Amino acid sequence: MAQKSIKFSKSPLLSERLPPWRQRLVLVVLLGAFVALIARSLYLQGFNNEFLGDKGRARFERVIDISATRGRITDRHGDVLAVSTPVRSIWAIPEDAQLAPAQARSLAAMLDMDVREINRKLASEREFVYVKRQLSPELADRVTALQLPGLHQKNEYRRYYPAGEVMAHMLGFTGVEDAGQEGIELAFNEQLSGKAGSRRVIKDRRGNVVEDVESMHPPLEGKDIVLALDSKVQYLAYSHLKHALEEHRAKAGGVVVLDARSGEILALANLPTYNPNNRVKLIGAQLRNRALTDTFEPGSTLKPFTVALALEKGKVRFNTPIQTAPGKMTIGTATISDAHMHGVLTVAQVIQKSSNIGAAKIALSMTPDEMWTMFDGMGFGAPLKLGFPGEVGGRLRPAKSWRPIEQATMAYGHGISVTLIQLARAYQAFARDGDLVPISLARVDAPPVNGKQVFSAQTAQEVRAMLEMAVLPGGTAPKAQIAGYRVAGKTGTAHKLEGGAYANKYVAAFVGFAPVSEPRLIVAVMIDEPSNGKYYGGDVAAPVFAQVMAGSLRTLGVAPDAPLKPLVMTSVESVREEM
Amino acid sequence: MARLNLILVMIALACALSAVGANHRARKLYTELEAVQKRMRDLEVEWGQLQLEQSTLAAHVRVEKAAREKLGMKPPAPGRIISVDPVAGN
Numbered sequence: 031m032a033q034k035s036i037k038f039s040k041s042p043l044l045s046e047r048l049p050p051w052r053q054r055l056v057l058v059v060l061l062g063a064f065v066a067l068i069a070r071s072l073y074l075q076g077f078n079n080e081f082l083g084d085k086g087r088a089r090f091e092r093v094i095d096i097s098a099t100r101g102r103i104t105d106r107h108g109d110v111l112a113v114s115t116p117v118r119s120i121w122a123i124p125e126d127a128q129l130a131p132a133q134a135r136s137l138a139a140m141l142d143m144d145v146r147e148i149n150r151k152l153a154s155e156r157e158f159v160y161v162k163r164q165l166s167p168e169l170a171d172r173v174t175a176l177q178l179p180g181l182h183q184k185n186e187y188r189r190y191y192p193a194g195e196v197m198a199h200m201l202g203f204t205g206v207e208d209a210g211q212e213g214i215e216l217a218f219n220e221q222l223s224g225k226a227g228s229r230r231v232i233k234d235r236r237g238n239v240v241e242d243v244e245s246m247h248p249p250l251e252g253k254d255i256v257l258a259l260d261s262k263v264q265y266l267a268y269s270h271l272k273h274a275l276e277e278h279r280a281k282a283g284g285v286v287v288l289d290a291r292s293g294e295i296l297a298l299a300n301l302p303t304y305n306p307n308n309r310v311k312l313i314g315a316q317l318r319n320r321a322l323t324d325t326f327e328p329g330s331t332l333k334p335f336t337v338a339l340a341l342e343k344g345k346v347r348f349n350t351p352i353q354t355a356p357g358k359m360t361i362g363t364a365t366i367s368d369a370h371m372h373g374v375l376t377v378a379q380v381i382q383k384s385s386n387i388g389a390a391k392i393a394l395s396m397t398p399d400e401m402w403t404m405f406d407g408m409g410f411g412a413p414l415k416l417g418f419p420g421e422v423g424g425r426l427r428p429a430k431s432w433r434p435i436e437q438a439t440m441a442y443g444h445g446i447s448v449t450l451i452q453l454a455r456a457y458q459a460f461a462r463d464g465d466l467v468p469i470s471l472a473r474v475d476a477p478p479v480n481g482k483q484v485f486s487a488q489t490a491q492e493v494r495a496m497l498e499m500a501v502l503p504g505g506t507a508p509k510a511q512i513a514g515y516r517v518a519g520k521t522g523t524a525h526k527l528e529g530g531a532y533a534n535k536y537v538a539a540f541v542g543f544a545p546v547s548e549p550r551l552i553v554a555v556m557i558d559e560p561s562n563g564k565y566y567g568g569d570v571a572a573p574v575f576a577q578v579m580a581g582s583l584r585t586l587g588v589a590p591d592a593p594l595k596p597l598v599m600t601s602v603e604s605v606r607e608e609m
Numbered sequence: 610m611a612r613l614n615l616i617l618v619m620i621a622l623a624c625a626l627s628a629v630g631a632n633h634r635a636r637k638l639y640t641e642l643e644a645v646q647k648r649m650r651d652l653e654v655e656w657g658q659l660q661l662e663q664s665t666l667a668a669h670v671r672v673e674k675a676a677r678e679k680l681g682m683k684p685p686a687p688g689r690i691i692s693v694d695p696v697a698g699n
Binding site: 102111113114167192193196240261262265269581590 | 636669684688
């Protein structure tokens with residue numbers, strides 16, 4: 031190297047004096063940069079750390095939704111009447127779902143669908159199509175195993191009603207969003223429906239949850255509802271009503287079974303009905319819960335109330351004679367009549383023979399106010415407030431507007447309308463010792479001892495004796511008798527009101543209770559427009575009552591209170607000897 | 610002084626390692642808990658399905674049909690029923 035090397039310390043550049051401001055400038059700029067950095071990091075870490083914190087968490091934390099199941103509905107013995115089970119729906123993004131013909135064929139075979147239908151769905155312009163909804167989880171797993179592109183699955187719940195049409199009106203059903211739409215499902219929707227929850231977790235690279243950060247909203251499972259309903263009694267009521275409707279070619283009908291001691295609704299059947307599991311072709315008539323939402327003129331089934339009031343007010347006694355001849359009676363401009371002429375009847379026989387004139391004469395011995403107060407006390411004219419959707423109260427006009435003819439006809443159940451459940455409930459007064467207890471859809475574990483007293487115990491017992499006469503030979507409903515049990519009840523046959531006038535169509539009814547020595551069940555039967563010749567309550571409704579009552583008493587193990595005449599004497603002897 | 614420092618460093622190291630170990634165990638246990646809870650949910654679902662199946666099989670329509678048609682059963686005639694009084698027993 032020609033040039034002479036210069037040592038660093040001797041570099042001539044070092045001896046050059048720089049102006050001192052340059053040094054300070056660099057120092058200030060560098061310090062300033064540090065301060066800015068510190069300030070920024072302080073700001074990000076200390077004062078405004080939300081944003082970055084969220085970004086960080088978003089990289090390893092996930093929010094998982096936890097679905098809640100809708101509660102079950104069971105009968106009083108715990109038999110499941112409605113239950114939700116998970117199902118899966120298969121949906122697709124048509125743009126991504128480009129299936130080979132073989133793939134489409136195997137999918138179609140698995141889903142039991144037409145290949146063309148699948149292809150049509152997947153050719154859709156939309157971004158989301160359901161391929162098939164509500165599949166069983168096993169089938170859905172097999173579809174997953176096909177590993178088809180663009181197909182996804184979604185968890186849903188489907189509600190099943192194992193009893194089908196037998197309890198359709200009582201239970202109702204739920205809609206697509208699993209919310210109650212009818213019946214118990216709607217009435218108890220709040221308790222039944224759960225509330226979905228969610229929680230935040232940390233997931234590892236394989237997607238396993240490794241840590242629970244917090245559960246934000248724990249899911250609220252729907253509560254199970256235990257109904258008062260007894261599914262055996264319900265089935266008896268439904269099947270006997272169905273046979274009767276077919277036999278008499280009637281338009282509709284209803285049966286209500288009440289426990290006289292606790293006020294529980296053991297069965298409530300309506301026809302026509304529908305299958306809640308398959309509601310494709312539903313019409314309004316099938317959906318109607320007639321026992322609660324339809325009113326009818328109860329006819330003679332109301333006579334016992336008139337008589338009970340007269341007994342209570344001391345106007346008549348059990349054996350007071352009443353002249354019903356000549357079977358016709360004119361009040362004002364209208365004439366009322368009996369179906370058969372009876373002559374002089376006692377008050378008890380007025381009930382037994384169901385004399386309109388007798389009942390009218392008894393009614394006219396009282397004031398409209400007294401009668402209105404009694405009907406109101408029985409619960410007529412106002413809904414029972416069971417919480418059931420669409421429940422109505424019937425029609426009971428204020429006493430001031432009653433004309434004498436109306437007071438007379440109301441004594442035997444015309445000019446007033448009630449629902450079947452109101453009628454059944456009112457008969458509690460006779461089945462019990464003159465008191466009414468509230469009726470209940472849900473199971474009652476502690477039965478009420480005393481209800482609202484509407485008649486004295488003595489009046490109730492006297493009317494009970496009259497009602498027993500009505501089903502014995504000489505009464506209007508011998509067909510209501512049951513072997514082994516003493517039965518009491520009253521028939522009713524009413525013309526139907528159509529457009530303000532009475533038409534030649536009938537409503538046949540029967541309300542009664544058994545066993546008379548210690549009433550346990552009240553059964554009310556209503557059959558709308560029987561049109562196969564017979565239409566009297568004693569011919570049409572009473573046999574249904576007898577069948578339902580006999581089966582229910584046996585099912586519930588109620589001890590017989592009337593002697594059974596055994597046909598097979600030997601077997602009786604052998605049993606007696608063993609005891 | 611140096612020895613004390615060494616001991617403190619060792620303790621700190623042991624604590625750190627055990628913290629790591631505890632965290633790992635916690636996560637493992639948590640995964641187990643997850644699995645068991647999933648099984649619980651699955652069993653609950655299965656229980657619901659079994660209840661449904663039971664109700665369907667025990668439906669009164671089905672039972673009555675089987676009793677009448679397959680087994681040839683019928684309700685006893687009133688005269689063939691003997692009422693056994695529970696109090697009069699023995």
